[in-house]
Each structure stands twice: as C-alpha cells, then as structure tokens.
Amino acid sequence: MSLLETRSLSAFYGDFQALFGINVSIEQGETVAIIGANGAGKTTFLRSVAGMLPTKPEMVIFDGKPIGQLTPHDIVRLGIAMVPEGRRLFPSLTVEENLLLGGHSERPGPWSLKRVYELFPRLRDLRHLPAPALSGGQQQMAAVGRALMANPRLLLCDELSLGLAPVVIRDIYQCLDAIIAEGTTVVLVEQDINRALDASTRFYCFQEGHLALTAPTKDFNRAAITAAYFGL
Amino acid sequence: MEADRVERGTRASRAFAVIAAPVLVALVTLPWWWGDPGWMRLIAEMAYYLALAQLWNLLAGYAGLVSVGQQAYVGLGGYALFYLTGPANVNLYLALLLAGPFAGLIAIPVSFAVFRLRGAYFAIGTWVVSEVFALLASLILVLGAGSGLSLTVPILRQISSDRDVRDAVLYLMSLAVAALVFAIVYLLLRSRHGLALTAIRDSEPASASLGVNTFRTKFIVYLVTAACTGLIGALIFLQKLRISPEAGFSINDWTVVVIFMVVIGGIGTLEGPFVGMLIYIMLRELLADYGTIYLILMGAIAIAVMLKAPFGIWGWVVQRYNVQLFPVGRRLVLTASKASER
Amino acid sequence: MNWLNILVQGGLLGGFYALFAIGLSMSFGIMRLVNIAHGDLIVLSAYVALIVTESTGLDPFLSTIVVVPVMFALGYALQRGLLNQTLSGGLLPPLLVTFGISIIIQNGLLQIFGAYDHRLKEGAIETASLQLPGGLAIGAYPILVFAVAVFAIASMQLLFYRTRLGRAFRAVSDDADTAELMGIDNRKLFAMALGIAMVFTALAGILFGIRTIFAPSAGPIRLILAFEAVIIGGLGSLWGTLIGGVVLGIAQTIGAALDPNWQILAGHLAFLAILVARPSGLFPRTRD
Numbered sequence: 001m002s003l004l005e006t007r008s009l010s011a012f013y014g015d016f017q018a019l020f021g022i023n024v025s026i027e028q029g030e031t032v033a034i035i036g037a038n039g040a041g042k043t044t045f046l047r048s049v050a051g052m053l054p055t056k057p058e059m060v061i062f063d064g065k066p067i068g069q070l071t072p073h074d075i076v077r078l079g080i081a082m083v084p085e086g087r088r089l090f091p092s093l094t095v096e097e098n099l100l101l102g103g104h105s106e107r108p109g110p111w112s113l114k115r116v117y118e119l120f121p122r123l124r125d126l127r128h129l130p131a132p133a134l135s136g137g138q139q140q141m142a143a144v145g146r147a148l149m150a151n152p153r154l155l156l157c158d159e160l161s162l163g164l165a166p167v168v169i170r171d172i173y174q175c176l177d178a179i180i181a182e183g184t185t186v187v188l189v190e191q192d193i194n195r196a197l198d199a200s201t202r203f204y205c206f207q208e209g210h211l212a213l214t215a216p217t218k219d220f221n222r223a224a225i226t227a228a229y230f231g232l
Numbered sequence: 233m234e235a236d237r238v239e240r241g242t243r244a245s246r247a248f249a250v251i252a253a254p255v256l257v258a259l260v261t262l263p264w265w266w267g268d269p270g271w272m273r274l275i276a277e278m279a280y281y282l283a284l285a286q287l288w289n290l291l292a293g294y295a296g297l298v299s300v301g302q303q304a305y306v307g308l309g310g311y312a313l314f315y316l317t318g319p320a321n322v323n324l325y326l327a328l329l330l331a332g333p334f335a336g337l338i339a340i341p342v343s344f345a346v347f348r349l350r351g352a353y354f355a356i357g358t359w360v361v362s363e364v365f366a367l368l369a370s371l372i373l374v375l376g377a378g379s380g381l382s383l384t385v386p387i388l389r390q391i392s393s394d395r396d397v398r399d400a401v402l403y404l405m406s407l408a409v410a411a412l413v414f415a416i417v418y419l420l421l422r423s424r425h426g427l428a429l430t431a432i433r434d435s436e437p438a439s440a441s442l443g444v445n446t447f448r449t450k451f452i453v454y455l456v457t458a459a460c461t462g463l464i465g466a467l468i469f470l471q472k473l474r475i476s477p478e479a480g481f482s483i484n485d486w487t488v489v490v491i492f493m494v495v496i497g498g499i500g501t502l503e504g505p506f507v508g509m510l511i512y513i514m515l516r517e518l519l520a521d522y523g524t525i526y527l528i529l530m531g532a533i534a535i536a537v538m539l540k541a542p543f544g545i546w547g548w549v550v551q552r553y554n555v556q557l558f559p560v561g562r563r564l565v566l567t568a569s570k571a572s573e574r
Numbered sequence: 575m576n577w578l579n580i581l582v583q584g585g586l587l588g589g590f591y592a593l594f595a596i597g598l599s600m601s602f603g604i605m606r607l608v609n610i611a612h613g614d615l616i617v618l619s620a621y622v623a624l625i626v627t628e629s630t631g632l633d634p635f636l637s638t639i640v641v642v643p644v645m646f647a648l649g650y651a652l653q654r655g656l657l658n659q660t661l662s663g664g665l666l667p668p669l670l671v672t673f674g675i676s677i678i679i680q681n682g683l684l685q686i687f688g689a690y691d692h693r694l695k696e697g698a699i700e701t702a703s704l705q706l707p708g709g710l711a712i713g714a715y716p717i718l719v720f721a722v723a724v725f726a727i728a729s730m731q732l733l734f735y736r737t738r739l740g741r742a743f744r745a746v747s748d749d750a751d752t753a754e755l756m757g758i759d760n761r762k763l764f765a766m767a768l769g770i771a772m773v774f775t776a777l778a779g780i781l782f783g784i785r786t787i788f789a790p791s792a793g794p795i796r797l798i799l800a801f802e803a804v805i806i807g808g809l810g811s812l813w814g815t816l817i818g819g820v821v822l823g824i825a826q827t828i829g830a831a832l833d834p835n836w837q838i839l840a841g842h843l844a845f846l847a848i849l850v851a852r853p854s855g856l857f858p859r860t861r862d
Contacts, residue, residue, distance in 0.1 A: 050755060076757035090748040093741065101745050103736075105757030150757060215862065298665055300673075345850050351665045352608035356801050357849060360842050363798060367839040483794065484680075488673055525679040531677035538670045539659050571756055 003028045003185050004049065004080075004154055005061040009068075011048045018044040020209045026154075031176075031186045033196035033217070036206035037229060042189040043085055045206070046156045049059060049080045049187075051075040062154070076105045081152035085159045085189075087143040089131035095142050102149030108150025110182055118143040119175055138166035142174065142186075143177075154185045161192050173199055178204040193225065246553035259407060272399055276406035276471060278513050283413035283464050284486065285493045285505035287457045290417050293500035294429040295453040298351070301358025303487045304342070304365050305335040305458045307480030309465030311369060311397075314381040314475050317390075319374050324390040325430035328405075328466055335462020336455050347447070359483065366481035380433050388473075401470055409467055414461050418502065418558060420456070425449055478484030489527070492534040498544025502558040507546050580827045586712065588823030589720030592711070592816040593778040594724055594800035595807075597677050597771035598614070603810040604767045605653075605661060608674035613797030614679040615772065619645055619779025620788050621683055624692055632696040634784055642776045649772030651766040661764070676793065683790035691787040700784060717862050719781050723819070727812050734812075745769060747810075783796055797837075802845040808855030817856065821848075 004026040011019040019041045026032050034042050047053050049060055050072055050159060056064040067075055082101070089098050099116055117124040120141040126134060134142060140160060160176075161169040169192075176199060180186055190196035197203060197217045205213040205228040213228035263272065284302070291297045309331040316327035346357045370378045371408060391398045397439045418425055428449045435546070465486075479485070489512060497508025519526040541548050550556065584818055594616060601607045609615075622644055626637040631692070660667035698857065702714035734740035746753040748762050782796070799822065807818025822841050829840020848856070 005818070051789045052751065071759070072754040073757045073759045076755065082755050084752060088749060088752040090752070092744050092748050097741050097744075099740075101741055101753075101756050101758075104742060146756070292666070298669065300669075345846060348853055350849055352669065353805070353849070353853065355665075355669060356608070356805075357846070358796070360802070360845060363795075364839065364842045366847070367842070371839070381810055484677070489671065489678060491673065492677075495666075499666070524684055527681045528685075529676050530831060531674035531681075535656065535671050535674040538667050538674075539656070542663065542667065 001064055002026055002061075003063060004187075006045075006049070007059055007061065009048060009055060009059045010073070011044050011053050011055060013044075013053075016166060018209055019048065019051050021227070022206075022209075022211050024211070025038055026185060026187065028153075028185055029183060030181055030202060031200045033188045033190060033200035033203040034206060035190060035193050035196055035203055035225070035229070036212075038191070039185070039208070040206035043158055044187055044209075046082060046158050046187070049075075050080060050156060050215065067072075073105070076150050076152075077107065078151035079107065079151070081147040081150040081154075081157065083140075083143045083147045083154040083160065084163065087139045089134075089139055089142055089146070091132045092132065094130055095123055097135065098142055098146050099123075099127075099130050099149050099185065102146030103151075105150050107151040109150050116148055119148075119178055120145055136166050137172065140164060140168075140172055141175070148179065152184060154187065155179065156187050156189075158189045161190060162196055167218060169195065169223040193229075194224040199226070245557050249510070260404070263403060267400060269396075269399045272403040273471065274513070274517070276403050277473070278509060279406040279410035280464050281490065281493065281512065282469050282505060282509045283410045284461065284490045285497070286413055286417045287460055287489050288487070288497060289462075289494045289502075289505050290420070290453060291457050292502075293494065294421065294426075295450050296432060297450060297454060298355050299346075299358040300355045300483065300487050301346075301360075301362040302457070302461055303481050303483050303485070303559075304362035305339065305360070305461035306333045306468065306486040307362070307369065307460030307475075307477070308338055310469035310475045310480045311375060312379075313466035313470060314383065315375060318381055324387055328463070328470070331466035332459040332463035334335040335465070336459030336491065337541060339455050339458030343451060347451070347454075362481055362483065366477045366560055369480065370477040372465075375478075378477065380474060380479070382475075382557060383470065383473045404465075405467055409464060412466070414502075416456065416460065420453070422504070425452065427572045429453065467506075470504065489530065492530045494529075494544075495534050496537050496544055498546030498548075499551075501544070501546050501550070502546050503556075508544070513543075525556045544574035547562070576669070576823050578708065579732075580831055581824060582710065582712060583716075584740050584824030585820045586716035586823070587827060588783070588803075588820030589716070589723040589817075591799050591822050592819030593719065593723040593726060593774065593781065594732065594796055595803040595815050595819060596723075596798045596812075597616040597778070598797075599804045599807075599809070599812065599815045600730070600771040600774070601768055602804065604743050605657075605764045607661070607668050607768075608665075608672070610669060610797065611675040611679060611793075612672075612775065612800060613795065614676045614793030615645070615648075615775050616779045616782060616796045616800075617672055617790065617793040618679050618683065619772075619776040620783030621687065621692070621695065623780045623783055633778055634696050637694075638777065638780060641780060642773050645772040645776035646769040646780075648767045649775075650769035652659030653768035655708075657768065668812055676797075680790050680793060687790065689789055689791070691791070691810040692783070692785045694780065694783040696784045717787065719785070721753060722777060722781065722815060726777065728734060730748070732810055743751045757830055775817065799841070802841065805828055805855050806845060806848050808857035811855075811857040814855065814857035821856070 002025040004024070006022050009019055009022040010017065014203070034045060036042050044053065046066065048055050051070050052072055055068040057069040060066065060068040062078060063082065067078060079169045090101065093101065096113070099113060122138060123141055123145060128140060131139065131142065144157070144160070144225060160172055164172070173195065176186065188196050188200060200217050202216050203214065205212060205225060207228060215222060234304040235510070247405030259275065288302060291299055312334045313327050316322040316330060317324050342361055346354055346361060349357045367373050375381060388398060391401050392510070421429065432446050432449060469480065493512050494505055495508070496511055497506065498504030515526040515529055519529070537544055598609060598612045601609050619641055623637045623641045626632055626640045627634050631783060656671055657668065660671050699714055699718065703711045704714060705711055732757070734744060734845070742758050745756065746760055746763055754760055782843055803819040804815055805818065805824050806821050807814030824844065825844035826837045826841040830837035
C-alpha cells in the first residue's frame with residue numbers, strides 16, 4: 001500500500017483550475033521529486049495534500065485513509081508536515097519558539113529540539129534570536145527543523161533552494177539525507193531540476209496542471225524531461 | 233440593419249417604472265386626498281431613512297468609506313437649522329438651504345483628519361469626531377447646552393399658520409429630499425465618478441495605478457454625503473421640533489439602524505436600501521407594543537444576513553432572478569443576426 | 575492648577591481605561607477583530623455581577639468567581655458560533671456583526687433591567703483615601719484598579735511569552751495560514767482568545783460597576799475610551815495600552831481641571847491629535 005496516493009486530484013483557485021486529475025502514488029521511504037515549470041501546479045499539489053485547498057475526500061489517500069476533506073491542522077496530526085515556500089517563519093517568535101511551534105501537534109517520534117539542534121548545530125547558537133534576524137539559509141534550516149518537530153511520516157518541501165547560495169543549498173540537501181535515513185518519506189518540489197533529481201529516487205513532472213511524465217531518476221532521460229517540462 | 237448598441241435599461245427596470253409611476257403620483261398627491269397626519273409623518277420618516285440609507289450605501293458600499301459617524305452631520309444640520317432660525321433669526325427656508333452646505337463645510341476639515349485613517353481606524357475615528365461635536369453642542373450655551381433647542385411657533389408660522397398645510401409641506405419636503413438624494417446618488421454612480429467608485433471599491437491600489445484619483449473621488453463622495461446628510465438632519469428635526477445633543481448625534485438612531493437597513497437590503501445596490509428601510513419600518517411598527525424588541529430583531533437579522541447572504545436580500549434576488557431596477561451599468565445588446573452567428 | 579495632582583489622578587484614571595482596553599487590544603492583536611460590542615460586554619459583566627450579588631448576597635469582589643467563568647464561556651461561544659465566520663471577508667462583516675451584538679446586548683439589558691441606573695456596592699474602600707504630603711489625596715479604589723490593570727497586563731505578558739498557548743497566539747497573529755500547517759486549530763484558538771479577553775472584560779466590568787452607576791446605554795462610551803487607549807498606545811503593544819490609558823486619563827484630568835464638563839472632550843481631542851500626528855500610535859507593534 002502506498003503511503004500517499006492521489007486519485008484524480010483536481011484543485012481550483014476560485015474559477016481557475018490549477019490541477020487536472022493528478023494521479024500520484026508514493027511509497028513509504030521513497031524520496032520523490034516533483035518538477036515542472038513555473039505555474040505547472042507543483043505548489044498547488046503540495047497545498048492540496050496538506051489540506052490548504054479544498055478537495056474531495058477520496059482525492060487524497062494517506063496511509064489507506066481518505067484525507068482530502070481534512071483541515072491542515074488535522075493532517076499534521078496524521079503525520080504530514082510541510083516546509084512552505086518562502087519558509088514562512090513566524091517573525092515575532094524566536095528560532096526556538098518557531099521550532100517548538102512546529103511540535104504543537106505533539107506527535108511522538110524521533111525528532112525533538114535536541115535532535116534538530118544536532119542536525120543543524122548553527123540553530124542552537126541562534127535559538128534566542130527572532131526569526132527575521134537569521135540569514136536565508138539559516139531560516140531555511142529553521143523551517144525544515146520546524147517541520148521535523150511534527151515528526152512527520154511524510155515531509156513536503158516546497159522550493160528548499162529558492163533564493164539561496166549554492167553552497168548553502170548543498171548543506172541543506174546534505175541534511176536531507178539524515179532525514180531520509182530516519183525513514184521519513186520526502187516529497188521535494190523544486191525548480192532546480194538537477195538538485196531535485198540528485199536527491200530523489202523517482203520524479204513526477206507536472207505541466208500546466210497535468211501530469212506529464214514519471215520515472216525513476218536512475219534511468220531518467222534528459223531529452224524526455226525537457227520534452228515533458230516544456231511541453232515540446 | 234439594426235446596429236449593436238450599449239444599453240442601460242433592463243426589461244425589469246422598464247416594468248418597474250410602469251408600476252412605480254402611479255405609486256409615486258399617489259404619494260405626491262397624498263395630502264390632497266388623504267391628509268392623515270400620522271401616516272404622513274410615518275411616510276416622511278421612511279423618506280428620510282431611505283435617503284440616509286442611500287447615502288451610507290454610497291459611502292460604504294461604493295466608496296469603501298465605512299463611516300460610523302454620519303450622525304455628526306445629522307446633528308450638525310439639525311443644530312444649524314435651530315440656531316439660524318432661532319438665535320440668528322434667519323428665514324426658515326433660507327436656513328434649510330444653508331444647513332446642507334454648512335454640514336459639507338464642516339466635513340472638509342474632518343475629512344483631513346479621518347482620511348488619514350484606514351479601515352477600522354477610519355470607522356472609529358469618524359465616531360469619535362461625532363462624539364466631539366455632541367460634547368461641543370452640550371457645552372455651547374447659545375445652542376441650549378445639554379438640554380438643546382426647540383423651534384418656536386412663530387418660526388413654524390413662516391411655513392404656514394395652518395397646521396394642516398404645515399404638515400403637508402413638511403411631508404412634501406421629505407419626499408423631495410428623498411428624491412433629490414436618490415437622484416444625486418444615481419447620477420453620481422452613472423457618471424465618470426461612478427465607474428471610478430466601483431473601481432476603488434473592487435481594488436483601490438489597482439484603480440490608483442490606472443490613473444483613478446482615488447483620494448479626490450472619495451473626498452467628493454464624503455463631502456456630498458455630509459451635505460445631504462446635513463439637509464436631512466435639518467428636516468428631521470424640523471419635524472421633531474426639538475433637538476438635543478443626545479438626539480441629534482445619536483449613533484444608534486442615525487447610523488446603526490441605517491447600516492442595518494443597508495446590509496439587510498443589500499450593500500452596494502441602489503435597491504437594497506429600499507428593501508432594508510421597509511423591513512425596518514415594518515418591524516418597528518408591528519412590534520411597537522414590545523419596547524425595543526424590534527431593534528434586537530434588526531440586529532439579529534443583520535447578523536444573519538451578513539453571515540449567510542452577505543449581499544443582502546436584494547443581492548439574493550438579483551442572483552436568483554437577475555433583475556435590476558435602477559441600472560447604473562451598461563450592457564452590450566447584440567442584434568439578432570449577430571447573436572445567432574455565435 | 576496642581577500639576578502633580580493632575581498627573582497622579584489622571585494616571586490612576588488611566589489604569590481604568592487600560593483595564594477597559596485589554597480585551598479589545600487582545601482580540602485585535604490576535605484575530606484583527608474590532609469588537610464594537612466590547613463596551614457593551616463590559617456593561618453586561620457589571621449586570622451579571624449585579625445579578626450574582628443580589629441573588630446570593632456575595633460581595634462584588636467575590637462575584638468575580640462567577641462572573642469571570644460566565645463571561646469566558648460567553649466569549650468562547652461568541653467567537654466559535656459567530657465571529658469565526660466573519661474573519662475572512664474584509665472589514666465590514668466583523669464590524670457589522672459586532673454592531674449587531676452591541677445592539678442586542680443594549681436592548682436586551684433595557685428589556686430586562688429597564689433604563690434605570692444601577693450600582694455595585696463594595697462599601698468602605700469606595701471612599702477611602704490616602705493622604706500624602708503636599709496635600710495630595712489619592713483614593714484607595716483608583717490605586718486598587720490601577721494595580722489590577724498592571725497585574726492584568728503582567729499576566730498577559732506571561733501568558734504570551736511563557737506558555738505554549740501564548741506562543742500559538744503570537745504565531746497565529748503573525749501568519750494564520752502557516753499556523754494551521756503547524757497543527758493549530760485557528761478557530762478553537764480564536765475562541766480561546768476571545769474567552770480570555772472576556773476574563774479581563776469581566777474584571778473591568780465589575781470594577782467599573784463599583785466605581786460608577788451604570789445603565790444599559792453605558793457601553794458605547796466605554797468602547798470609545800478603550801479604543802482610544804489602545805490606539806494611543808499603539809496596536810498590539812500591551813504596555814503601550816497601559817501608557818495609552820494613562821495619556822488619555824491625564825488629558826481628561828487636565829480638561830476636567832479647566833472645566834468639569836470638558837473631561838471627556840479633552841480626551842477625545844487628545845486622541846484625535848495623536849491619531850492625526852501618529853496614526854499607528856505611540857508604541858506601534860503590529861504589522862499589517
């Protein structure tokens with residue numbers, strides 16, 4: 001049984017349809033990349049899974065149960081956490097308070113404040129600073145740490161590399177290995193195709209709200225991706 | 233061949249005009265065929281409330297200026313009339329003509345202060361300004377301080393020495409002012425400013441970037457509304473014969489129930505205030521024996537409408553039956569041949 | 575004019591206004607709710623205390639043990655049942671719905687209690703005063719009220735910065751959507767926030783009812799005074815609200831020293847002056 005499955009997932013912003021019947025299936029322990037051009041529906045997909053956009057119950061199945069009708073706060077409790085695009089740390093909270101807030105659902109699991117600080121030692125030194133005082137990379141670490149505090153079975157990462165220097169991106173993706181080693185299933189949404197394909201075992205390529213291509217990353221074919229990516 | 237054309241009228245609006253015309257004629261001629269003073273007073277009150285509701289709707293529903301301080305101009309207009317006709321010994325009709333402009337004049341400095349505020353701040357700011365006027369009125373001796381002023385019989389004789397004639401004149405003036413306010417609001421919405429207003433309501437930054445002078449348009453609306461509200465205030469208290477700071481600047485009487493009417497009827501439509509006013513008057517008259525139960529009901533209905541049908545009763549009707557009685561927009565009418573090509 | 579006296583009396587009066595304002599400040603800070611019914615809820619608390627004292631013979635101070643839970647429950651229910659539905663649609667829905675609640679409370683009280691003035695009687699402390707050197711006399715009751723205000727704000731501070739609930743309040747105030755993603759049920763949290771705001775409203779109502787006579791129509795002016803204190807201090811700043819109350823109290827006391835009739839007017843004028851000069855108040859905190 002898949003950990004996460006979407007069945008004909010459609011999503012709308014008002015009258016505008018952003019996703020058209022997406023069927024995705026993600027196994028326990030996989031790291032899956034979702035790639036695609038701007039406006040392909042990648043972020044919409046994550047938001048739908050996380051409960052931020054209204055969907056029909058059976059459109060999103062998590063651990064065999066329909067969750068499409070649930071609110072984001074219910075979905076976190078089931079074990080899906082999200083690192084939102086643009087990090088979205090709480091500006092009036094300190095770094096440590098942001099992390100603690102990530103654990104608001106009090107789901108049991110391997111991650112704790114201590115473990116997050118072990119993963120991102122720099123955050124321990126900065127823990128009493130307000131979140132906006134951090135650099136972009138440090139904020140991204142805090143955002144990942146905050147999501148881990150929910151002890152997710154499925155971690156959704158939206159544009160981890162956005163606006164960060166290459167060396168910082170490399171650090172963050174290295175930490176991702178430790179997270180994956182913990183048994184966490186990860187979905188990466190990235191515009192940086194190479195980065196996403198390196199880190200993942202399988203990928204989906206979205207194009208204008210439709211699923212254009214899926215394949216294991218080990219035998220990916222750059223020409224096929226380019227074709228799917230740009231709709232050529 | 234018939235050309236495509238741009239129209240404002242709708243079939244419903246033309247049908248409505250056919251029904252409304254005799255009703256209007258009946259209302260205007262009412263003093264001659266049925267001069268019951270009680271009914272005339274009630275209809276006059278309906279006319280004032282309708283006018284106040286149209287004005288608040290223009291302010292909040294179109295210009296996005298959610299003021300809860302319009303009672304300031306009702307009170308200012310009333311006090312202007314009482315001061316001018318009493319202590320200043322000005323002719324009653326001249327005083328009535330001056331009451332509106334006076335309120336508009338006061339609105340200029342007020343707008344400089346409150347226009348710096350946004351949203352909820354604006355709302356409460358306008359309220360505090362009105363409280364300031366009420367307190368000032370209660371301190372000024374020539375305005376009767378806390379107890380207020382009364383209109384004396386000699387002043388009323390300027391209208392007529394015959395009581396029936398006076399009642400009829402006051403009644404006709406109320407209809408006239410309601411018609412005037414309606415015409416002003418209607419023409420303003422059909423003018424260039426009307427388009428600008430709708431644009432501002434939908435998105436102020438976007439319309440500003442398209443070159444709509446949002447400040448000027450809002451400023452004009454605020455002044456026009458204040459002046460009209462002042463005139464209505466003068467007429468309301470001419471009928472009541474007494475004014476006090478509490479009665480003149482009452483937020484509940486002149487703003488809260490008016491807001492309820494607009495919201496219940498349908499904010500942002502010209503028809504909504506009619507519907508809301510009728511509901512208010514009906515509730516009040518039907519429940520007259522039960523104290524202020526009608527106000528509790530008005531509040532409850534307003535809450536229910538806001539939560540369940542935010543565009544009000546009229547908005548629901550429009551959605552359901554697509555009718556518009558006072559069209560302010562323009563519609564493209566395609567001729568039959570072209571329409572069938574599509 | 576005795577300036578020291580004015581500063582002291584005005585400052586103590588400010589404690590009262592700050593106490594009026596805490597609930598309003600909190601609901602604006604957390605859910606951006608401008609609660610027009612706030613003043614009427616203060617008055618309603620005084621009436622609830624009146625019922626409790628008259629039916630049980632309890633002392634008004636002790637009536638707190640009944641009034642506070644009742645008002646907490648009312649606040650929780652109001653937010654859960656009505657106000658949560660108004661938060662996504664712009665300025666008008668919350669404004670109008672709280673206007674509706676305000677009218678319902680005012681006229682409901684009028685139907686039940688009539689337009690008469692009532693008062694909670696606490697006895698000696700109402701008139702007791704401390705004589706200070708220099709001919710300064712300070713009422714014991716204003717000191718008590720000021721102390722309650724300081725205590726209330728200090729406990730809010732603790733709640734916000736030392737507890738899990740307070741952390742969640744601050745997060746929701748920052749970014750409600752992301753807070754949901756962290757597992758916070760915003761609707762429940764908002765209900766909790768209005769419940770807690772009403773605890774302070776209940777305290778304000780009881781202390782108000784002991785100090786002055788009250789009638790069903792007494793609410794709107796309390797709302798305006800509370801709003802003025804909040805805005806002068808700067809939205810979202812707790813200690814700013816106390817300072818806002820003190821500034822308002824001193825302005826009123828100066829006005830009253832010139833002419834007793836000018837007290838409220840002087841406060842309004844000071845408020846408008848500050849609003850025009852510094853629209854975001856003296857100590858702005860909240861970003862919008």
